[in-house]
Amino acid sequence: MDSTKVAVLGECVADAFATGSASQGELILRVLPGGSPANTAVALSRLGTPTRFFGRISRDSFGGLFRTHLEASGVDLTGCVTADEPSTLAVATLDESGQAGYSFHAEGAADWAWSEAELTAERFGDVSCLHTGSLALVRAPGAEHIERLLGQVAGWATVSIDPNVRAGLIDPAVYRERMPRWCALADVVKLSDDDLRCIHPGEALDRVCDTWHAAGARLIVVTRGSHGVTVSLDGRRATVPAPATDVVDTVGAGDSFTAGLLHRLHTSGLLGGRLDALSLDQARDAAAFAVRVAALTCSVAGANPPWARDLDG
Template identity: 65%
Template sequence: MARSGSPGSITVLGECVADIFEDPTQSGPDGLTLRAMPGGGPANTAVALARLGTPTRFLGRFSNDTFAALFRARLGASGVDLTASVNASEPSTLAVADLDATGQAAYTFYANGAADWQWTDHELAEATKDAACLHTGSLALVSQPGGSRIEHHLAQAREHATVSIDPNVRPLLVPPSVYRERLPRWCAAADILRLSEEDCGILAPGAGLEEACDTWHAAGTPLVVITLGGRGALVSLDGKRVTVPAPPVVIVDTVGAGDSFTAGLLHRLAALGHLGSRLDQLTLDDVTEACAFAAHVAALTCSVSGANPPWAVESTLRIGAAPHLPELGC
């Protein structure tokens, strides 16, 4: 199927979240000093894609509060097209992050009634226009009332675009049963399912990773990529599998690493000419190359504080230009 939009253009649909971190250098017995950083899985993915040079449009619902100004500034400065996003009266979503000694982040969300979940069918009409790929997932796909409406629009987008989904499971905010009940429908719409090993343990409890991949292939998704942290990534293309290994990286924190991986994967698949179709011509060699590139983008994100993905020039200088890429990153 031919592309209907700009070659390689990607629309990302989902939430922006203010990631709130303690600043230990300013905190003391009289109180905590907090720092707000713009984040949210879909927004992070859009930023990473645009910085890599992919034409990227973000469909989000922006509040009129201070946090929304922060979101817009970051996305716009990264080169993301915001013309189809929505101005909303509801508040922004907040996530308070706790980092452990290894840099792993755990979040407490403040999201009830937030702007990100109030999508209408009219607003979502933009999601089905003029892109080779539609990427979505995370909380926007499971939070009501907007989640069911986004799910409905995936079928329309699929008529002319590759559909990519990252479930980004948040079990403390949304019951795992909600994800498990909806996942077969997502797989029926998705060409690409990118998720973490931790997500797999929640979505397919008791199943091995390969067994889970086969289940999701049978439900309709041809490409499943499971990131394994420092062990690399498991790639499964219609049951043909390869594990892409990971080189060492000095981790500052892992905030946004999975989102950067997704962006690197989609960016490279676009460069290889595979987006805009059902991935019928995609080979295991091509997707392995794309995942190697994706992992290096994630590694660069892990090497700095917060969700701060690299720019294209930085990626080229530090990891080498494709197709002669070193092995996998974070």
């Protein structure tokens, strides 16, 4: 692998949506490929950033769905492990505003079974950036090995983390305890305002950002729905407004935002190392581009991020 590539590490999830009301004793589900890291990899590749995905993809039928979806978007899967364990299944329920809630079926799944031998720094090579987060960063036994890997690649690559809190599956106290460690490893921390409230309930955004800067993270980006985005670089902050969007649903929007942010930093030549050359204006510009990518994702059903051509004009 060369340093022109961005690596994404984490889970694939089969997102199941009910296609109608239960009738005659059965419920019909439509299953789409998802998972926060996999969604981010797809969106990055569609935007034109060379992307390699590192995941443990099951041999089951869902695993075949994941591979087809990722490859169709141009994602390099040569870093993936073919696993005997089952895929993770998430059953989604959409509310009236299009916000998705999930119930997870994740015990013993392939995504969390990383071994130390499967996650060596040599295997990742000289990438410009490694992005990870979500459930892969909190579920044993793989989470410990991922944290160790982040510490190793931080010597030459920009490290990006999205905690993507799943409070219904993981106690928020776990995120609260680990965030200082993650901030010490990460150059970019992206999260939603819901994530922030789960991790530090009742605390002001500015105070939380400053705490995480002190722990080591240079760039913190908080998405706030219709209120836009807060960008915090070493304690200096800016706001990016959210465009008016006809929202179909918000599935995958946060992952598309992450991809847009990293893509813009990549095309600006800023990824690699500790982001020492990054200015607040450049960070704001990257977030403004990311907001456009996320808005386009919200305008269609499911985690279906735009291609670069969709952002022309």
